[in-house]
Each structure stands twice: as structure tokens, then as C-alpha cells.
Amino acid sequence: MKAYEILMDIALIIISAKFMGLVARKVKAPMVVGEIVAGIIVGPCLLGLVEPSEDLSVFAEIGVILIMFSAGLETNLQELKKSGLMALVIACVGVFVPLAAGTGLYMAFYGFGSVGSEKFFKALFIGCIMTATSVGITVEALKEMGYLKGRVGQTILSAAIIDDIIGIVVLTFVLSMKDPSADIGVVSLKVVGFLAASFILGFLIYKIFKVVDEKYPHTRRIPIIALSLCFVLAYVAEEYFGIADITGAYIAGIILCNVRDADYIDRKVNVNGYMFFAPIFFVGIGLKTSFKGLNGEAVLFCLAFVAVAMLSKLIGCGLVSKCFKFKNIDCIKIGAGMMTRGEVALIITNKGLSLGVIEPSISTAVILLIIVSSVVTPILLKYLYSRSPDPAEETAA
């Protein structure tokens, strides 16, 4: 393929992604769903204008790296410290209940696998996909109603952020077990080693970066250095530790989330992201989607997957909230707010697909989960708040 030949593919991808993204927003669905649908439309499934290719997958990978970097950058560590133990506990339960439920679901469908077997690993990976809450939709719904600053809203927000961090750590553990011959001790050592090293080194980098940032604020070199750090950490994670590159990118974001220009970096990275790389990732999922393998059992699994993923968050986070003296209905609000899934679930799914851990049909289930959870959550929240308005409502406006 000559270099220029990719231009038409990219043009079709970015314009269809934008168009379908806007359509999705019009019908109150998440924009990523629109972008995936764009991929299904222009891809082999329907029109056949764009084929998945090697070159496009490089762009998509960079898109994923940028999304995870941006997610890390947007983490507010100060805010987290304040919300403290409560959010931490809710997040932990919100990670481990879906993890267990997803693992159980897979085994219920496809048979039991003992610890260490390939089947066990697959089941665990399905659990992993269920862990990551994406609160974008929830935040929008709460903002619209004016309840985001209330106690429930803030709890959801903090728990969702911690949820991401724990989710990434869990994913990292699970992924590093992909080699069945790997010693779980060695694997754990590697993961802990990487996390420890990157946080110690990260602290140093943070200190150095802060000095550079304060000397040359808002100059082009700041986002460029930041981006290089992100790419290097992503590469090092994958190449030397056998850890997913997305983990490296996310950690790079967390390392830099407290520098003064974190916002500026995020903005610049986002311009790159939204114009090229991120749409290529999401549309790429649509391109690779195929409805051919969908037989009766697969459809049933999809539906069960969606139900389990949503209920495990709702029940897990809801029940544990009860320990923190929330009213019953507020517990349900918290559980409902944590149900939404988005980009991160897709990114984890894609990782599993490219490693050959899971079947392509799973991505259909994940897309369905994103659509259903994004539609159900706002409706449920609206209903719950109409029954019992948050007392902190006044401070919200």
C-alpha cells in the first residue's frame, strides 16, 4: 500500500465518525456509539468503503494511548484525597463484584476452568471488561439535573476515578497471566515492580517536569515532552514488563496530572486525539465488527453479559454504600450512576481481541452494554431523583 492510499480511508473515517457522532448526540446516545456505528456503515459489514488495515491499526493504537493518557491527566488527586475511604471502598466493591460476576457468567455458559487454565483466563478477562465504569454519561445527567455537586454525585465521581485506577491494576495482573506457564509469583513481582518503579520514577519526573513547566509555561515544548513521556512509558511497559501499553500511558497521565499545565497538555493532546486518532480507534471497532458469528447462544450470552455487567455494579456499589449511612434510595442512585460503561471497556476488549484471548462476538456484547447502560442510567437517575431530591440541591446551582 502506498502512503497516500491511506488518505481516503482516513477522510472517510473522520468524516463519518463526526457525522454519526453528532447523530448519536442528537438522540442522547454516547458519541462513541455513533462512531462505532459509522465504522459498521462504512466497513465490510455494510458499504465496504474502508477495510481494516495494518496502517489503520497503528493509528488506532495511538488513539487508545492518547485516550488513556488523557484519562490519567484528568485525574484530580486532591479531590481523591478528600473523598477518602468511602469512595475507595465503593470503588473496590465496584471492581471486584463485576469481576467475579463476569468470570462466573463466562463459566456458566462455557464450562468451568480451574485456576491457571486457559478457560479460567478467558473467563477472568470477561470479568475485567466489566470492571471499568465510564461516568461521562452519569456526570452529564447529574449536571443537567443540578445534582452533580451533591453528596451522591461527588461520591459517584470519586468512586469512578478510583475504579479506573483499580481496574487498570487488575487488568495489568490479569494480562500478565496470559502466558499459562508463567509463575504467578514472578508475574506479581513484575507488576508490582513496574508500578513501584513507575511511581518512584514518576515522582522524580514530576518534580523535573514541574520545574520545566514553570520556566516555560504554555509553550509547545510542554505537551511534546509530556507526550514523549507517555509514549516511552507505554513502550517500556509493554516491551520490558509484559504489561499493557495502555497501563503505561495511563500512569504517565497520573504522573503529570498535578503539574500546572496539565490542562494545557490535555487540550493539545485532545486536539490530536479527536481529529485523527480516537475516531480511527472507535470507527475501527465498527470496521472489525461482524454479525456473522452471532448464533442463538452468542445472542443469549450478549444479553446475559449486559444484564450481569449492569446488575453487578448496581447491586455491588449499592449495597456497600449502605455501610456509609446513605438512605436506601441514595444507595440505588450510587449503584445506578456507576453502571455506565464506555471507552475503557472498549479499549480492554480490543486488547483482548488483539491478544486472541476473547472471541470477536464479545465486542458486540460490549457495544450493546455501552448503548443500553447509557440509555438506562440517565432515565433511572431522573426517576430516582424525582422520587427523592438530593438535599444538597441548593448548593448545586
Add this chain to the structure above:
Amino acid sequence: MKAYEILMDIALIIISAKFMGLVARKVKAPMVVGEIVAGIIVGPCLLGLVEPSEDLSVFAEIGVILIMFSAGLETNLQELKKSGLMALVIACVGVFVPLAAGTGLYMAFYGFGSVGSEKFFKALFIGCIMTATSVGITVEALKEMGYLKGRVGQTILSAAIIDDIIGIVVLTFVLSMKDPSADIGVVSLKVVGFLAASFILGFLIYKIFKVVDEKYPHTRRIPIIALSLCFVLAYVAEEYFGIADITGAYIAGIILCNVRDADYIDRKVNVNGYMFFAPIFFVGIGLKTSFKGLNGEAVLFCLAFVAVAMLSKLIGCGLVSKCFKFKNIDCIKIGAGMMTRGEVALIITNKGLSLGVIEPSISTAVILLIIVSSVVTPILLKYLYSRSPDPAEETAA
């Protein structure tokens, strides 16, 4: 190569490009020269940290497309209409004298080739490389002295813009003759057809785009639609007309240079450009640079190339300016201002290399030309203005 493996390459490229670009600026050399040097340092020539690869060349190609699109976007058609005939004539002479001189130089070194022969085509291509003035350095020098708004400064600026347009047309003609069996009549028809079609269609696109732009100013969709247009035109030019993709990108820029958000589009495109794609292009030239083929004759050719490229602009533009009632010293100023070469010369060289028309050693000559012209021009201009300050000086501050 796995997708993540390119991350380290990109990180090394963007960080070394930024660093060496800043060093270049410190010593008053053009930043692109710094970026090329970065490529020589990290590439096989010296450290061997990054190898040229297929994937990188896709990024580089997109970089070139974005640079040409941006060049088109920054064209000020109103300004051009005002400057009128004078700038047009100076630009024409400034294109055709170097074109002829470059063709002659190659033949003087490597023997005469009759019209239509491969040797003739090679010689003509060397001439093409010499045509494109990049006034960035000149503009900066004039701005610094406060003479940019003077008559001489404005003449240089307008002539340089028209020079780009004529240069692209000439390049398009020359490139479409690359197939020696091609009928010159058919080739001309294709080129004229493409230019005519894209300007007529362009006018329609412009009208439609203007409506969209005025309805949704400053929204993300504007640069995305613009970029898609650029990619589509680049692809169509190359795929269906056998015309360089850079011509398509440049024309897309000119089509949109008059919409209200042209600046906004340019800014967004530039963020993409400067962070990823453009550095990968310029560093890529350094990566591919090799000093192995440089024997005595090649070195001599390099030096002659630089001298001819500079003198042909100086003498050509200088002499023809005399027809427009400039003082002798002002004619020299105009000629000197038109001498600088930059990105576009590199892009044309790269095109020739990838088509196998010219030898890799030419790119060394072009890099040398960029360095020498960027150093000599500001010094010469400063000297000339110190001898004879522009009477319009006051209006400049």
C-alpha cells in the same frame, strides 16, 4: 512490527526534533534544519536509535499533506489581487529562471538529454526543486528590521505566494511526464483538467462550506470537514489524475483560504502537524540521509547546486524588478529576499526520491541550500537596508 513498537520511535523523533529545533532557533537557523539534524543524530548515520520504517513514512506523508494544506490555507487571495501584475511577473521569472538554470546545471554535470528522455526529466526535476521560495526566514528578517510593510517587503511577500502556486503547477506538469511513453498532449490535458475541475468544484465546495461555517463557527466539525476535503483531494489527485497528492492538498487549502474560519482550521491542523506529523517528516529526511555516496563529483555538484539555486533567484527576480521602477539596490533586496528555500523544496525532493527520479545525494544538496540561503539572506538584507533604508519605514512600526 507490533503497533506499540512505533511508540518509542515517535517519542524519540518528536523529542529530538523539538530539542534540535530549539537549538537551531538559538543559532538563528531555520527550525526545520534542526529537525533534520535530529534525524541524522538519532538515525542510522550516528546513534542508530531509530530506523526509517514503512509506518513512519505513512506519518511523514500525512505531515507533508498537512504542511501543504496549511500553506494553501495561509494564502491571502485579497492581498494577491491587490499586488497584481508586478508580483505575478516577478514570481514567474523567479520560477522559470531557476527551473532553466537547475535543468542546465544537471546537464552540465551529467550530460545533455533530449526532450522526453529520462535524463531530460531528471534535469527538469532538479530545476523544479529550485523553484520554490520559502519566505519564512525573509519575513522574519524584514519584520525584525521593521521593513515588512514597505513596498519592497510587500512585493517579496506577494511574489513568494504566487511563486508557490506557479511552482506547484510546474511541478504537477513535470511529475505527470514521469512516464516517458506518456503523450505530452494527454498529460497537459490531465493537468489542465484536474486544475480546472478542482477550481470549479472548489468554488462550489467553498460556497457550501461557507454556509456550514457560518452556521457552526468554531465548532470541531469545521476543521474535521476541512481536513477530510484536503485528504480526499490529495487522494483523488494521485489516484485518478496521476498528479502529486501535495498538489491536491495545496489546492484544498486555497479553496478554503477565504472562509471565515480559515485561521481556526489552520490552527487546529497545525496542532496536529507540529506535534506528530511534521516532525516525523523532517526527522525522517535526516534518518534517510546518508553521507556514504558523497564522492568528489557529488560534493562539487552540491556546491554548484546551492550557488545556482541562489544566484538564479537573485538575478532573475532582481533584473525583472527593474522593469517596475525599483531602485537598483531595491531590486537586489527583492532578489535576495526571494533566495530562501525551505519546507517546499524538501517536500519536492522527497517526492522525487520516492519516485526514484533523483539520487539520494540530492537531498544533501537541498539541505545545504536551505542552511546556506537561510544564513546568507538575512545578513545580505540587513546590509542592503543599512545602505538604503526603505522610505516606507515609518508606516512599518
